[in-house]
Amino acid sequence: MKYLGVILAIIFLWLIVFTVEIAAQDPETENDTEALVASEYEETIHRTSWRDGSVYQLTPELPQYESDALDWWLLDLIKFECPWCKVGEDFRHLDVNGKYSYGCLQFQEATWDYYRAKYADFKSPDIYSCVQQFYLARQMFLNEPGAYMNWYTSVVTRGLGLPPTLQ
Numbered sequence: 567m568k569y570l571g572v573i574l575a576i577i578f579l580w581l582i583v584f585t586v587e588i589a590a591q592d593p594e595t596e597n598d599t600e601a602l603v604a605s606e607y608e609e610t611i612h613r614t615s616w617r618d619g620s621v622y623q624l625t626p627e628l629p630q631y632e633s634d635a636l637d638w639w640l641l642d643l644i645k646f647e648c649p650w651c652k653v654g655e656d657f658r659h660l661d662v663n664g665k666y667s668y669g670c671l672q673f674q675e676a677t678w679d680y681y682r683a684k685y686a687d688f689k690s691p692d693i694y695s696c697v698q699q700f701y702l703a704r705q706m707f708l709n710e711p712g713a714y715m716n717w718y719t720s721v722v723t724r725g726l727g728l729p730p731t732l733q
Contacts, residue, residue: 635730640671640703644696646720647672656694670696671703677716681706 644651651657651670658666665674678693685705688698706713707729714721714728721728 636704636707639726639729640700640707642726643703643717643720644670644700646724646726647717658694668693669699671699671717673699673702678702685709 648657648659648670656668657670658668659672661667661672661674663674665676667674668678673693675693681702682688682691686698686702692698703713706716717726720726
């Protein structure tokens with residue numbers, strides 16, 4: 567009888583561990599964080615639909631366009647670049663080159679300034695703005711095949727893969 571409590575405690579602990587292992591393997595549970603991050607950025611980017619090709623507008627100052635595979639890839643790039651970023655927070659990170667990287671796509675100031683002047687004359691440029699970064703990165707990928715090199719670590723080292731080729 568004195569061992570019954572110990573046996574019950576062991577069974578109880580085994581059930582807890584087994585339940586946690588099952589939850590960790592459950593595909594629905596596994597993708598909850600990913601879905602939350604994606605939905606937060608969808609809201610930030612003012613997107614009404616991702617897959618049906620509907621037209622949406624990032625902000626009033628940016629042009630409308632139809633969503634495509636590049637948008638999905640850019641959302642994945644956000645997850646690879648800044649998984650610790652929270653929507654609405656100004657996040658910067660001191661990179662290995664001694665320079666700060668900013669926002670959800672981790673632009674450094676020199677890269678931001680160069681490509682912003684080339685592709686996006688924002689009325690109120692904000693290096694922390696995920697919406698502006700998303701739009702600017704999109705323009706970079708549409709116009710320059712080697713643009714992925716600005717995110718080499720995520721694309722190659724971490725395994726995101728190259729962006730989709732757009733027709």
